[in-house]
Amino acid sequence: MAMITKSTELLKAQENGLPVVALESTIITHGMPFPQNLETARMVEDDIRAAGAVPATMAVIDGTLHAGLEPDQLEALAQARDVDKVSRADMAVCMSLGRTGATTVAATMIAARLAGISVFATGGIGGVHRGAEDTFDISADLAELGQTAVTVVAAGAKAILDVPKTLEVLETYGVPVIAYGQPDMPAFWSRHSDLPAPLSMSSAQDIAKAHRMRAALGLPGGQLVANPVPEEDEIPAAQINPIIAQALAEATEQGITAKQVTPFLLQRIFELTEGRSLVTNIALVRNNARLAAEIAHHLV
Amino acid sequence: MAMITKSTELLKAQENGLPVVALESTIITHGMPFPQNLETARMVEDDIRAAGAVPATMAVIDGTLHAGLEPDQLEALAQARDVDKVSRADMAVCMSLGRTGATTVAATMIAARLAGISVFATGGIGGVHRGAEDTFDISADLAELGQTAVTVVAAGAKAILDVPKTLEVLETYGVPVIAYGQPDMPAFWSRHSDLPAPLSMSSAQDIAKAHRMRAALGLPGGQLVANPVPEEDEIPAAQINPIIAQALAEATEQGITAKQVTPFLLQRIFELTEGRSLVTNIALVRNNARLAAEIAHHLV
Amino acid sequence: MAMITKSTELLKAQENGLPVVALESTIITHGMPFPQNLETARMVEDDIRAAGAVPATMAVIDGTLHAGLEPDQLEALAQARDVDKVSRADMAVCMSLGRTGATTVAATMIAARLAGISVFATGGIGGVHRGAEDTFDISADLAELGQTAVTVVAAGAKAILDVPKTLEVLETYGVPVIAYGQPDMPAFWSRHSDLPAPLSMSSAQDIAKAHRMRAALGLPGGQLVANPVPEEDEIPAAQINPIIAQALAEATEQGITAKQVTPFLLQRIFELTEGRSLVTNIALVRNNARLAAEIAHHLV
Numbered sequence: 001m002a003m004i005t006k007s008t009e010l011l012k013a014q015e016n017g018l019p020v021v022a023l024e025s026t027i028i029t030h031g032m033p034f035p036q037n038l039e040t041a042r043m044v045e046d047d048i049r050a051a052g053a054v055p056a057t058m059a060v061i062d063g064t065l066h067a068g069l070e071p072d073q074l075e076a077l078a079q080a081r082d083v084d085k086v087s088r089a090d091m092a093v094c095m096s097l098g099r100t101g102a103t104t105v106a107a108t109m110i111a112a113r114l115a116g117i118s119v120f121a122t123g124g125i126g127g128v129h130r131g132a133e134d135t136f137d138i139s140a141d142l143a144e145l146g147q148t149a150v151t152v153v154a155a156g157a158k159a160i161l162d163v164p165k166t167l168e169v170l171e172t173y174g175v176p177v178i179a180y181g182q183p184d185m186p187a188f189w190s191r192h193s194d195l196p197a198p199l200s201m202s203s204a205q206d207i208a209k210a211h212r213m214r215a216a217l218g219l220p221g222g223q224l225v226a227n228p229v230p231e232e233d234e235i236p237a238a239q240i241n242p243i244i245a246q247a248l249a250e251a252t253e254q255g256i257t258a259k260q261v262t263p264f265l266l267q268r269i270f271e272l273t274e275g276r277s278l279v280t281n282i283a284l285v286r287n288n289a290r291l292a293a294e295i296a297h298h299l300v
Numbered sequence: 301m302a303m304i305t306k307s308t309e310l311l312k313a314q315e316n317g318l319p320v321v322a323l324e325s326t327i328i329t330h331g332m333p334f335p336q337n338l339e340t341a342r343m344v345e346d347d348i349r350a351a352g353a354v355p356a357t358m359a360v361i362d363g364t365l366h367a368g369l370e371p372d373q374l375e376a377l378a379q380a381r382d383v384d385k386v387s388r389a390d391m392a393v394c395m396s397l398g399r400t401g402a403t404t405v406a407a408t409m410i411a412a413r414l415a416g417i418s419v420f421a422t423g424g425i426g427g428v429h430r431g432a433e434d435t436f437d438i439s440a441d442l443a444e445l446g447q448t449a450v451t452v453v454a455a456g457a458k459a460i461l462d463v464p465k466t467l468e469v470l471e472t473y474g475v476p477v478i479a480y481g482q483p484d485m486p487a488f489w490s491r492h493s494d495l496p497a498p499l500s501m502s503s504a505q506d507i508a509k510a511h512r513m514r515a516a517l518g519l520p521g522g523q524l525v526a527n528p529v530p531e532e533d534e535i536p537a538a539q540i541n542p543i544i545a546q547a548l549a550e551a552t553e554q555g556i557t558a559k560q561v562t563p564f565l566l567q568r569i570f571e572l573t574e575g576r577s578l579v580t581n582i583a584l585v586r587n588n589a590r591l592a593a594e595i596a597h598h599l600v
Numbered sequence: 601m602a603m604i605t606k607s608t609e610l611l612k613a614q615e616n617g618l619p620v621v622a623l624e625s626t627i628i629t630h631g632m633p634f635p636q637n638l639e640t641a642r643m644v645e646d647d648i649r650a651a652g653a654v655p656a657t658m659a660v661i662d663g664t665l666h667a668g669l670e671p672d673q674l675e676a677l678a679q680a681r682d683v684d685k686v687s688r689a690d691m692a693v694c695m696s697l698g699r700t701g702a703t704t705v706a707a708t709m710i711a712a713r714l715a716g717i718s719v720f721a722t723g724g725i726g727g728v729h730r731g732a733e734d735t736f737d738i739s740a741d742l743a744e745l746g747q748t749a750v751t752v753v754a755a756g757a758k759a760i761l762d763v764p765k766t767l768e769v770l771e772t773y774g775v776p777v778i779a780y781g782q783p784d785m786p787a788f789w790s791r792h793s794d795l796p797a798p799l800s801m802s803s804a805q806d807i808a809k810a811h812r813m814r815a816a817l818g819l820p821g822g823q824l825v826a827n828p829v830p831e832e833d834e835i836p837a838a839q840i841n842p843i844i845a846q847a848l849a850e851a852t853e854q855g856i857t858a859k860q861v862t863p864f865l866l867q868r869i870f871e872l873t874e875g876r877s878l879v880t881n882i883a884l885v886r887n888n889a890r891l892a893a894e895i896a897h898h899l900v
């Protein structure tokens with residue numbers, strides 16, 4: 001059993017020096033039902049191919065870490081049950097027990113680095129949960145960005161999180177947070193927040209140059225590119241914020257805590273937006289995949 | 301003055317590829333009075349030998365880091381006065397000043413890694429102190445587990461700590477927390493808590509395999525194995541929890557703060573349990589030593 | 601465009617094995633108006649030369665990291681406008697965009713390590729901001745001390761910060777905090793605080809030995825030397841503490857938040873002390889430069 005197996009497509013791409021973009025797999029196994037998850041995963045992979053780059057979806061299958069999934073593996077994963085959701089803490093255990101696991105942002109960064117991939121597209125990163133001043137619930141994604149040299153393209157942190165605290169922790173860990181094409185942070189479903197971004201760039205080439213400079217300085221961490229969802233797909237802040245607030249209030253009323261909070265909130269926001277939150281989510285992942293492909297072009 | 305000196309027993313064990321278990325020394329110098337501390341230390345070392353492995357108690361003596369103590373050194377340390385309690389922050393200072401210091405969990409992990417030892421048995425790790433949302437008092441043990449590749453066998457975090465927050469910080473730092481033989485976290489003096497463990501395993505071999513896989517992935521950190529105290533030795537949660545609560549209330553009433561809190565609580569719990577807390581503490585350390593020896597067998 | 605350029609003086613010093621002290625540059629660009637900033641910078645550099653060592657002021661100029669500034673570069677920087685204030689998060693971006701940036705404590709440590717310099721003198725380090733239990737605002741300087749092997753000589757953390765929490769975070773990150781010549785922490789403008797220092801030393805040689813031992817142990821981080829301002833220059837705690845409290849109260853009343861808080865507080869303290877806070881600040885930086893030079897002598 002090899003520790004890491006690369007897809008035929010990835011092997012060929014790396015032999016030929018083509019740009020590559022890593023993708024996570026929890027969106028497939030834990031983010032959407034079948035067959036929508038499979039269709040979306042294929043669409044995002046195709047967006048990357050259409051942009052002249054090669055996708056590499058990461059997953060642990062029967063204990064082997066796969067960098068890039070063959071079409072049949074992607075299909076099987078989209079229908080698999082009892083798939084672990086692996087982060088830095090449980091990745092090795094999942095592999096050593098021969099289990100199957102989908103990779104979160106942190107685990108995908110680890111896998112990308114092992115596979116020699118520098119750019120990764122996702123929807124939104126994990127961060128500081130609301131109420132973390134009392135619960136200390138902070139995603140491992142933030143520490144991962146502080147130590148693993150992968151540029152992550154996301155639409156910011158998920159808007160159900162405490163975004164101001166997330167930005168503070170990223171600053172403490174020394175992570176560059178670069179808003180793409182605008183001075184303020186995007187807010188996942190919405191293009192704008194009232195939070196100024198620590199850094200702002202409008203060119204994929206500049207982002208690639210900063211990635212290279214970071215490596216040249218011997219700094220181990222990655223970069224977070226906060227890419228606003230296209231205007232035609234966004235749910236403006238004025239619409240989504242009251243819905244997020246309502247979902248949060250319901251979670252409190254109903255005593256939802258710990259690991260149950262995020263799925264509860266996402267489900268309620270899906271219902272309250274009549275499905276529009278998911279449409280926007282898919283649009284922003286595709287948008288991030290395209291920008292990641294462009295950055296990858298400048299990193300080969 | 302050599303920086304690190306290995307005991308005769310450790311040198312021979314490593315020459316012959318025998319399993320080795322590291323042990324900390326603050327339990328000797330700061331955990332019990334003489335001669336009980338010496339008797340316990342010898343007993344724990346003998347438990348490891350009886351399990352077919354070799355113990356290596358860590359300590360700084362007159363500025364030299366010792367991996368494994370000769371019998372006369374152990375005896376002298378058990379009676380020494382003015383011994384520093386060294387963690388990552390003060391280990392180098394203790395050594396460079398030629399002082400004598402007992403190693404906490406963090407310092408023992410550092411020493412074990414330097415001595416080429418992968419497994420370490422202790423009582424309970426440090427963690428997030430109760431009230432840390434206001435004091436920010438969080439043990440260096442947690443960050444150490446995030447960065448140093450040693451598997452630590454403990455009966456969980458000390459129950460006087462804020463265990464839910466401790467688990468959150470370990471997740472943030474990407475540390476595997478593996479309950480041994482049960483689905484929930486043990487609670488130091490008690491076998492059970494109402495907290496589900498992030499991971500669970502029932503085989504020393506599986507723990508060793510996960511340790512190896514973590515190294516193979518290039519992840520720098522260790523693992524925490526949370527091993528419940530044997531049933532015949534436990535103080536059930538229903539008995540110890542009100543006592544912990546009482547000790548905490550007294551500490552607040554009497555204005556005990558900072559470094560004084562932990563010794564105060566342990567002393568009051570000792571008194572309120574009429575000494576049973578110490579008996580259980582010794583039993584759980586011995587139980588952890590045996591499991592650590594078994595894991596060490598699978599790591600040579 | 602070279603990534604890092606050393607000054608003529610630094611190159612010669614390192615060729616000849618002379619002691620070197622790094623200096624930061626935000627004090628020049630963001631700490632004082634021209635020409636006082638230039639005069640102070642020159643004075644501090646001269647203090648280091650008078651102590652038989654060589655200064656190396658760090659700055660990013662037009663995208664190149666300079667270790668040591670030529671006299672004309674120092675003069676230009678002191679009058680430059682739109683200079684970035686760079687920390688770990690934005691150093692690479694500043695360089696890759698060809699911009700000019702002054703280095704904070706974190707960035708100066710990174711630059712010093714790249715330039716092969718082990719000691720760095722500054723005024724006060726960043727730390728945990730007051731109110732961080734709600735804002736999570738913690739300077740990247742602390743994590744930098746946990747991972748970059750540079751000994752930083754400062755008059756403690758800036759007294760407008762939450763110093764007890766700052767000490768806790770440094771302990772969590774495993775950073776040695778060494779008060780120089782006294783058992784308690786200095787408090788920036790004042791020699792004394794009511795906080796015992798984690799460690800205390802009275803000899804530059806001992807500090808240098810501890811720095812070397814830390815490296816020998818393979819521990820990646822630095823050390824913080826907390827050096828009290830000379831008695832003749834201090835503003836005693838009894839005088840400055842009510843002024844700090846007043847400035848903090850005004851900030852709250854006027855709704856000052858986030859990045860605006862620190863400049864507001866320093867300006868108000870300057871006004872309320874009728875300029876004495878700045879005089880003391882300059883005196884303590886010079887005092888730190890002299891101690892850093894002495895430590896550097898023991899590190900060549």
Ligand SMILES: [Mn+2]
Nearest residue numbers: 137138139471
């Ligand atoms: Mn969490």
Ligand SMILES: [Mn+2]
Nearest residue numbers: 437438439771
């Ligand atoms: Mn503590």
Ligand SMILES: [Mn+2]
Nearest residue numbers: 171737738739
């Ligand atoms: Mn800050």
